[in-house]
Amino acid sequence: MNKLANTKVFKYNGRRDTLISEKNVSIGEGYFTVFAGPCALETPEIALKTAQAVERCGASVFRSSLFKPRTSPYSYQGFGLDGVEILRTIRRETNLLLETEILTIDQLNVLADEVDILRVGSRNMDNYELLKEVGKTNKPIILKRNMSATLEEFLLAAEYILSVGNEKVILCERGIRTFETYTRNTLDILAVPSLKELTHLPVIVDPSHSSGKSSLVPAASKAAIAAGADGILIEVHPDPLTAFSDGHQSIDIPSFDKLMKELFKLAKVLGKKTPDPVLS
Numbered sequence: 001m002n003k004l005a006n007t008k009v010f011k012y013n014g015r016r017d018t019l020i021s022e023k024n025v026s027i028g029e030g031y032f033t034v035f036a037g038p039c040a041l042e043t044p045e046i047a048l049k050t051a052q053a054v055e056r057c058g059a060s061v062f063r064s065s066l067f068k069p070r071t072s073p074y075s076y077q078g079f080g081l082d083g084v085e086i087l088r089t090i091r092r093e094t095n096l097l098l099e100t101e102i103l104t105i106d107q108l109n110v111l112a113d114e115v116d117i118l119r120v121g122s123r124n125m126d127n128y129e130l131l132k133e134v135g136k137t138n139k140p141i142i143l144k145r146n147m148s149a150t151l152e153e154f155l156l157a158a159e160y161i162l163s164v165g166n167e168k169v170i171l172c173e174r175g176i177r178t179f180e181t182y183t184r185n186t187l188d189i190l191a192v193p194s195l196k197e198l199t200h201l202p203v204i205v206d207p208s209h210s211s212g213k214s215s216l217v218p219a220a221s222k223a224a225i226a227a228g229a230d231g232i233l234i235e236v237h238p239d240p241l242t243a244f245s246d247g248h249q250s251i252d253i254p255s256f257d258k259l260m261k262e263l264f265k266l267a268k269v270l271g272k273k274t275p276d277p278v279l280s
């Protein structure tokens, strides 16, 4: 971890953990924050229904992607820029913050004004030009760990963002590639306390892409909070079997509701603050 000496991400003795306050939402030090929504934007109806449901259950941020980096070029590539209208509707109809993935600098220029939080996905963790560009914005950035990145490489990628002035970086552990194939990736759960030792930045976990199986998402989420994560980024869909992408790892709304109740109970035991759920 030699390269981390003298970096801005490094947690020196006595350095307080970073707290990101964006509008009415707190992320980091002392809080457990939930970023929830579908893998991809599909239709306005599904998006709004999901957003209203996750808000009712206590999520603070609506996650969704307009552009999908899919392994196959023939898989659903996303709603594209027309999805901006859907995001505007969700902004009008809920109090959720909005986040989305940006794949290119061109998309950044268009989407930065439409969302509250930008996401750099695992495949772009080492796209240094993109990292420097998001570093020039004043938006919080969710930076997902590349599936083959060491923690040092992950933190140095975050440093690209901090080095040009944006200190609002949220690190996301989303599973790494190992020899195991039962799960889509292997959730590196000890990345959470390890990162919390090394950096002051908030650390969240993606239980959906790390497990690849909806049946394992609740356990991965609970492991995340127990390991000290500051939140989760989770895929929720009203009808996962019909989802255009990642339905097998998306949980439905009743399952999300149940999980949120369990997570908020755990948060209380662990002394983490959570928002008050909007009562249905």
Ligand code: PEP
Pocket: 039, 065, 069, 101, 120, 121, 122, 123, 144, 174, 206, 209
């Ligand atoms: C996502 O969160 O939508 C996603 C594509 O995940 P990852 O970049 O971790 O594969």
Ligand code: MN
Pocket: 039, 040, 209, 235, 245, 246
């Ligand atoms: Mn997905």
